[in-house]
Structure formats: C-alpha cells, structure tokens
Amino acid sequence: MIELLATETPVIMYSFLFFIGLFFGSFLNVLADRLSKRKTILGRSMCDSCKHVLSWNDLIPIVSYLMLHGKCRYCKAPFSIQYPLAEIFTGVIFVLTWYLSTERLIISADLFGIHIIHIAIVAVLIVMFLSDIRYQIIPDEMQIALLMLGILKVVSLSLFLKGTSLIGLSQDLGMHILYGVGVMSPLLLVFLITKGRGMGFGDVKLAFVMGLILGLLSGFLALYISFVVGGMVGGVLLLTKKGKRKTKIAFGPFLILGLYLMMFIEEDIILFVSRIYGF
C-alpha cells in the first residue's frame, strides 16, 4: 500500500498541478493583457470585438476554446490561439517546475515553502513573458512581485541554512542586493550608451532581480544564455526576412529563459558550457 502510494502520489500531484496550471494560465493571460494596457485587473472579461461580457462557460481553459471552435459565442470573431496555448504552457511549466524544484534541487529538498515560492516566481515570469511578447512591456507590478519573491527566497534560504541570526540575514540580503547591481550593470550600460534604443529599462530592472535571485556568477551565466539565444533567434529572423533590421525583438523572454534555466538546471548548464569551451 505504501509502495502504491509512493508511485501513485506523484501522478496525482502532477495531474493536479497541470489542472491548476491551466486555470492559472487563463488568469495570467488576463493579467498580461490588462497590466500592459494599464487597465484594472478587476471586472469581467469581455470579447475584444463585440464587448459582450463573457460568461463562465466561455472561460473554461481549453474546453471553451474547443467547444466554440476558437470563436466568440456572440459575434463569431476569432479568439487568438495564443490564449489556449498559454494555458497549456502554464500547466506544463507548473509540472516541470515542481518536478525540478522537488526532485532535482538539493538545497531546497527539505524546505517545502521554497517549492511554493518557485511556482509563484514562475507564475510572475509567465506574465512578464506574455506581456513582453505581446506588447513589448514588462509591467512594473510584476517587477515588484518578482523582487518581493526574490527577497523572500533569499531570506528563507538564509534562515534555513544559517539560523535566525539577524546579522547573518542582513549580510546575506546585502550581498544579494550587490549581486543584483552587478548583474544589472552591463545592461544598464547598454541602456545608457544607446539611450534606451538597444535595451529597454524593463530589461535592466529584470536583470537586477536575476542577480539578486541567482548570485553573481550564475546571474552572468544567465545573461550569457539570454544574449546567445537572443542573438540566434534574432539572426534566424533576419535571415528569413521575417524581421527587418529595425524590427524590435523583445529581450525580456530571453532573460526569463536564462533565469529559469539557471534557477532549475544550473549544474547541467555549467557542465554544458564547460564542455563547449573545453574546461
């Protein structure tokens, strides 16, 4: 019976997380749209075309989209495929994050709260990702939320690893703020030199929190991943002529990718990078 539980529990847990993720995805979609357009996050959802208020059965993740064949029930205007895809994406990322956080990260294995903080961080990152891809904006509300969660993670780990010494805690926090400044500096420099044309200030703020969460070396490695992957995607877009030279590609999604990879599979990334450069 115990063996059965041990094998069955993760399946139930992960299915539950995926299901929760679908509904969260629907909510994060709304947050990304409304925060970017500076609308209130309260109030009922409506169709963008006919402004008809959507009822609960128009808003069930995936199911409504399939039942309505991707069209508004009232005016038949098509809904973007982005929305159900973002819902599925959120479900998948929730499951993946929980797995990596609980099974792969050694440091937090005994600290249940850290896994919850990780899921919350990932939820915020998804809103940032969707906002930056759709509107080339990273909402300040999400920057503040990410900063708070980052501080919460640093404080939790510090208390967990070093006990409740106030001096130790303030030292740790101080160090991580310095890491943030360090990782932010290169992007701030690009921002200042190009007068904001090469880099948005939202990216600079995000890089600060990346440094705060990851530390100096991992933070720089995350930046490195962002520039390499961003450069490759930019190059492909240029070659296929989908993006002209003037087309702005949001950099935020690449920063988010770098942050995610360094948060959850840091060791694999370091091994991979060291193999490429042969050290």
Ligand SMILES: [Zn+2]
């Ligand atoms: Zn409509």
